[in-house]
Amino acid sequence: MAQVLYHQFPLSAEAHRTAASSSSKPMKHISVSTPQKGPLKRLQKTQKLNLEVSPHRAVSAVRLMRIELGGAFADLLNEKGKGSGENEMGYVERTLGFRTRELNDQDLRLVTDIVGGTIRWRRYIDHLISSLSHDKNIYGMEPLLLQILRIGFYEIVKLDMPHYAVVDENVKLAKVALRPGAGNMVNGILRKLVLLEENQSLPLPKVEGDDRSQARALATLYSHPVWMVRRLTKYLGQEEAIKLMMWNNSEPSYSLRVNHAKGFSRGDLVKQLTALKVSHKISLHLDEFVRIKTGLQIVIHAGLLRKGLCSVQDESAGLIVSVMDPQPGDTIVDCCAAPGGKTLYMASHLGGLGKIFAVDVNSGRLRILKETAKLHQVDGVIATIHADLRTLTDSEVLKSNKVLLDAPCSGLGVLSKRADLRWNRKLEDMEQLIKLQDELLDSASKLVNPGGVLVYSTCSIDPEENEERVTAFLARHPDFHIDPVDQYIPADFVTDRGFYSSNPVKHSLDGAFAARLVRGS
Numbered sequence: 001m002a003q004v005l006y007h008q009f010p011l012s013a014e015a016h017r018t019a020a021s022s023s024s025k026p027m028k029h030i031s032v033s034t035p036q037k038g039p040l041k042r043l044q045k046t047q048k049l050n051l052e053v054s055p056h057r058a059v060s061a062v063r064l065m066r067i068e069l070g071g072a073f074a075d076l077l078n079e080k081g082k083g084s085g086e087n088e089m090g091y092v093e094r095t096l097g098f099r100t101r102e103l104n105d106q107d108l109r110l111v112t113d114i115v116g117g118t119i120r121w122r123r124y125i126d127h128l129i130s131s132l133s134h135d136k137n138i139y140g141m142e143p144l145l146l147q148i149l150r151i152g153f154y155e156i157v158k159l160d161m162p163h164y165a166v167v168d169e170n171v172k173l174a175k176v177a178l179r180p181g182a183g184n185m186v187n188g189i190l191r192k193l194v195l196l197e198e199n200q201s202l203p204l205p206k207v208e209g210d211d212r213s214q215a216r217a218l219a220t221l222y223s224h225p226v227w228m229v230r231r232l233t234k235y236l237g238q239e240e241a242i243k244l245m246m247w248n249n250s251e252p253s254y255s256l257r258v259n260h261a262k263g264f265s266r267g268d269l270v271k272q273l274t275a276l277k278v279s280h281k282i283s284l285h286l287d288e289f290v291r292i293k294t295g296l297q298i299v300i301h302a303g304l305l306r307k308g309l310c311s312v313q314d315e316s317a318g319l320i321v322s323v324m325d326p327q328p329g330d331t332i333v334d335c336c337a338a339p340g341g342k343t344l345y346m347a348s349h350l351g352g353l354g355k356i357f358a359v360d361v362n363s364g365r366l367r368i369l370k371e372t373a374k375l376h377q378v379d380g381v382i383a384t385i386h387a388d389l390r391t392l393t394d395s396e397v398l399k400s401n402k403v404l405l406d407a408p409c410s411g412l413g414v415l416s417k418r419a420d421l422r423w424n425r426k427l428e429d430m431e432q433l434i435k436l437q438d439e440l441l442d443s444a445s446k447l448v449n450p451g452g453v454l455v456y457s458t459c460s461i462d463p464e465e466n467e468e469r470v471t472a473f474l475a476r477h478p479d480f481h482i483d484p485v486d487q488y489i490p491a492d493f494v495t496d497r498g499f500y501s502s503n504p505v506k507h508s509l510d511g512a513f514a515a516r517l518v519r520g521s
C-alpha cells in the first residue's frame, strides 16, 4: 500500500501545483503539521514523502532524465556524493510529484551503478525495449516511462537482480509517478523480458555480413555508436575493439593522488583508507598514487578531497606528468591547464621553487584550478592566464624550457569513467578536434625556448589525435625532434616511436598519450 506523508512548510506555487495534481493519484496519505513562525505562518508548503517506491530507482530515473534532457555529465553528478542526494530530492519531487526517504550509502552506490550502467548500455537496452514493445518508436514515449523501462531492463539483463522483484518495483514506480496504465505497460514488457532472459533467447543481432552490418551488430551488442565501432575496428582490429568496448562498459576504477604539499603521505592515505574499509592497492608506477576499485563515495564522504589531502586522478594522467619531468626551479607553461589535474601535480614537484603559467580559454574551469591550487597549498607557484592559447604566441614572458599541451580531445581513452561521452561525441567532432589540435600545437611550439621541450598529450587512444598529429607537426616544424620517453616512464608504456601510450585493456588504466618534442638549439 502506498504511503504518503504530508509535511507542512511555507508554500510555493510549485508545491501547490504538485499537491493539486497529485491528489488524483490512487495513494493513501497521512498529514503531519509542523508549527510555523512569523508571517510565514499562514503559508503552507506540502511535501509528500512516499515510503513505498524504492528511493534509488526514483532518484536514478530522475537523474537519468536530467542527464539526457539537461545534458549534465553523469560523473560530475556522481562525484557530488551524498550531499547531492539532498539537493536531488528537490528534482525528484518536482519531477515525480513526491519525495522518497533520504538515500543511505547503499542506495547511493546503487544509484551510481544504475545510472552509469543504464547510460553505458543504452543502445543495447533500447534495442531490446524496441524489440519487445508494440510501439517501435520508443523515443516517442514519455521520457520518464522510457527511463523506468531502461532501469528495469538494465537490472534484469546486466545486474541480474531478482527478476520479479525488479518487475514489481518498477511497475510500482511507473504507477505512482505516472499512472496505473503506465505501470501495466511496464509490467507487460518486463515480464516478456524475464521470460526471454530465463530462456536465454534475447532478440540480439548476429555479427555477420559486410563490415557495415557487422559494425551495426557490434554497436548494439557492446552499446557504442556505430561510427566509434568502425573507427576502433579500423585501428585495433575486431578482437581488440571488442575488448576495449567491454572495458568501456565495465565499472570504472579510480586512483587517488596524495597531496604532499599538505604534509600528507601515501602511508597516511593508506591508513585512512584502511580505517574507512575501502580496499586499495598501491600504484605499481607512481609513488603518490593509490588505486581503489570501489568506495569513492566513502572517500568523498570522509572529506579527504574537500580537505585537499588527495585528488582523484588516473595514473594515466600522472604518467603524462612523469613525461614532463617537472623539477624544483622550473618555469613551465601549461597551455590547456584547466581544471588543473596536471598543473597541481606538477606544482607539487616544484617544492615551492619555480613557476607554472596555467593558460586556459575557459574561465569557469580556470576558477576551479585556482581554488583547488589554494586548497592544495600549491598556489604560490601557479599563475593563471585566461586566454585562447592561439593569441598568446608573441608573448616573450611565456617563453619556457618546458611546455605542456594537454590538448582538447575526443576522450576516447576515458569512456569507462565518462559514461555518457560516447553518446555525446559525433564523428564530425573528430575533424574539428584534429584541426584545433594542430593549431594549438603550432601555438604551443612558439613558447618553447631553443633546446626546450614541448610535451603533447591527450586522453585519447585514437591515432589520428595522437601519433598522426605528432607526425604532421614534425613535418611543419623540422626544428623539433622526438625525445623518446623511456627514461621517464616504465618501458611497458613506451611505443616503438618513443611515445607514451597507456592502453585500458593492457594496463587497466584510462587510455592516454604523450610525446616529448625537443626544439633544436
Ligand SMILES: C[S@@+](CC[C@H](N)C(=O)[O-])C[C@H]1O[C@@H](n2cnc3c(N)ncnc32)[C@H](O)[C@@H]1O
Binding pocket: 335, 336, 337, 338, 339, 340, 341, 342, 343, 359, 360, 361, 362, 365, 387, 388, 389, 390, 406, 407, 408, 409
Ligand atoms: C583536456 S582539457 C585539459 C585538462 C587539464 N590539463 C587537466 O589535467 O586537468 C583541455 C582544456 O583545453 C582548454 N582549451 C580548449 N581550447 C583552448 C584554447 N584555444 N586555448 C586555451 N585553452 C583551450 C579547454 O578549456 C580545456 O580546459
